[in-house]
Amino acid sequence: MTDISSRKADHIELALQSEHQAQQGSGFDRLRFEHSALPQLSLDEIDISSSFLGKSIAAPFLIGAMTGGCDSGEMINQHLAEAAEACNIPMALGSQRAALELKMPQDVRRWAPSAILLGNLGATQLQQHGLDLARRAVDSVQANALVIHLNPLQELVQPNGDRDWNLVLEAIQNCAARLQVPVIVKEVGAGISPTSAKKLMDAGIQWVEIAGRGxxxxxxxxxxxxxxxxxxxxxxxxVDWGMDSIDLLPAVHAACPELRLIGSGGVRHGLDIARCIRLGACISALAQPFLAPALQSSEAVIEKITVLKEQLRWTLFLTGSRSLQALKNAPLQAVPESFR
Ligand SMILES: Cc1cc2nc3c(=O)[nH]c(=O)nc-3n(C[C@H](O)[C@H](O)[C@H](O)COP(=O)(O)O)c2cc1C
Known part of the structure; x- marks a missing residue:
């Protein structure tokens, strides 16, 4: 096993353990919808289909970026991709760095011929290897967009992590200007603040995935x-550094209304997906909740997607929202100042 592959295998094992989830919780529970005792609609008529990157999708969430580049990574990606294809839910790939460096096959498009697939690279790899690496990441899986992840905290804590973050923003800007597909920028669990979001927007980025603490x-x-x-x-x-997704979503939405947001970082069920949409996200992303099902089978991932969709539909029903558009204005109970 190479260094990168063994690191990825450690990541999978540790990510499954609850002690490596934010210990103070996600804070999503602070946002409570007003309960509608009179929904005045039938559960069956609620439509949660949505669109993302110009294509229609079954529901406004995606399988968040997870790992590749180790033995179980291949199996995980197969199960996720088959489920993404069967359910018409987008799938974000984990970092393609190892696969590209080691020239490993990336079969994910074979398992998901028509699903939306998002390629993935670390911002520091982009800074070091430039546009050529970005193009190879996209071409190797015929990605519909490229996700660039920002992870300065992780790199600091990681033995031999990248410490030089000069010119990262310039590399992102170059990539956004010259790549043929949209570029999405995300964090990995410490969050993208309004200040960082503005810098990204000025660099030509139109999509940001919050990936806050939680x-x-x-x-x-x-x-x-x-x-x-x-x-x-x-x-x-x-260890506890970072900004909560629940606070960042409304703050970034208010500061950069033109930016399209993906709500993520601690999203754990369909009610949290609804909370993200209510706070200004176009779509939400969950990573860790898909890990255990992905280690099992594509059927287990499909079941997880079914549960998430149904939880989201229940939230629309219980708030009397006929559509996702209506959910964006659903009344909130005990609204903290920052969400208004
Ligand atoms: C096992 C695992 C591997 C991950 N690998 C990547 C990665 O390669 N690239 C990336 O952008 N994010 C990666 N992430 C981060 C997630 O995409 C996400 O931003 C973060 O885990 C917070 O979301 P969550 O609370 O739903 O897990 C990984 C997450 C997990 C659980």
Whole structure:
């Protein structure tokens, strides 16, 4: 196993453990919808179909970027891709860096010939290898868009992580201007603030995935992998670093109304997906909740998608919202100041 493959295998094992989920929870529960005792509609007539990147999809959520580039990564991707295809739900790939560096086959398009697939690279790889790597990431899976992930906290905690973040924004800007497909920029669990979102928008980015604090904690996962006592000492106060998705979504939406947002980071069920839509996201993304089903089978992933869709439909029903458009204006109960 290469270094990258063994790191990815560690990530899968650790991401499944609850101690590496944000210990204070996601905060999504702070947003409570007003309950409608009179929905005045039938559950059967609720339509949650949506659109993303110009294509129609079955529901406004996607399978968040997870791993590839290790033995179980291939099997995980097959199960996710087959389910994405069967359910017409978009799938974001995990980082393609290892597959491209090691020239490994990337069969995901074979398993999902018509689903929306999002390629994935780290921002520091883009800064180091430029547009050529981005083009190869897209071409190798015929991706509908390329996701670039920003993970400065993870890189600091990770042994031998990338410390030089000069010229990352310039590399993103170049990529957005010259790549043939849309570029989406995401965090991995510490969140994209309004300040960072504005910089990205000025660099030509139209899609941002919030990926705030509240779900999988990459600082915690990398800390568990780091055996250096001094590095562990330095990292300890930062395990909880980051900004909550529930606070970032309305803040970024207010600061950059033209930006299209993907709500993620601690989204755990269909009610959380509804909360993201209510707070200004076009679509939501879940990563860790798909990991256990993906290790099992494509049927298990399909079942997970069915549950999420039904939970979302229940939320529309219980708020008296006939459509996703109506959900965007559903009344809230006990609304914190920042959501108004
Ligand atoms: C096992 C695993 C591997 C991941 N690998 C990647 C990756 O390669 N690229 C990326 O952009 N994000 C990656 N992520 C981060 C997720 O896409 C997501 O932003 C983060 O986990 C927060 O969402 P969650 O709370 O729903 O897990 C990974 C997440 C998990 C659980």
């Amino acid at each position: 779900g999988t904690s990459w600082a915690s996962i990398e800390l568990a992998r780091n055996s250096s006592a001094i590095q562990r000492d330095i990292a300890a106060p930062f």
